[in-house]
Amino acid sequence: MKIDKKPLLYAGSSVLALLIDKGIFFLTQLVIRGAYSVLISNTLARIVSSLVNFILNRLIFKKGNSAGGKYAIVKYYTLVVVQLILVSTIETFLIRLLGIEHAGLKTLLTLPVDGAAFCVNYIIQKNWVFKEKDT
Numbered sequence: 001m002k003i004d005k006k007p008l009l010y011a012g013s014s015v016l017a018l019l020i021d022k023g024i025f026f027l028t029q030l031v032i033r034g035a036y037s038v039l040i041s042n043t044l045a046r047i048v049s050s051l052v053n054f055i056l057n058r059l060i061f062k063k064g065n066s067a068g069g070k071y072a073i074v075k076y077y078t079l080v081v082v083q084l085i086l087v088s089t090i091e092t093f094l095i096r097l098l099g100i101e102h103a104g105l106k107t108l109l110t111l112p113v114d115g116a117a118f119c120v121n122y123i124i125q126k127n128w129v130f131k132e133k134d135t
Contacts, residue, residue: 006060008086010122016112021049022107024044029103033052038095038106039088059128075129 024045032040054076091110102105 002019006042006126007122009060010057012059013053014118014122016055017058018118020052021045021114024048025110026103026107031107033129038092042084042088042091042110043131046080046084050077057125059131061126072129076125079121079124079129083121087117 022045025041027035028041028044054073057076087110090113091106093127094109094113095106098109100109
């Protein structure tokens with residue numbers, strides 16, 4: 001019986017990207033204030049973490065040299081932008097609803113939202129972004 005290692009490898013690459021993402025988010029929340037601080041922090045964090053994550057996930061999902069074909073990066077960043085808008089909107093709403101001001105608490109609040117996005121992203125990346133070509 002062969003065990004599919006892809007979910008574990010995906011989780012590992014996602015944990016690394018999460019650490020990068022949350023580190024950058026936390027640091028930028030220390031210096032950025034205002035109505036758009038969560039969106040700005042998320043955007044800066046996602047630019048860096050998504051590039052790391054794309055490179056690792058392309059290696060994980062690949063069969064040969066072209067995981068997802070030549071448009072994989074376009075599909076991947078389409079997913080990143082949609083997720084960024086949705087996640088930032090939900091996080092901003094929750095932060096304002098709960099009246100959170102502290103950068104550390106804001107960062108903690110983002111974890112369950114990003115956790116849900118992680119599960120959805122795995123399915124989308126496996127079945128759309130890095131989908132094997134039908135032979």
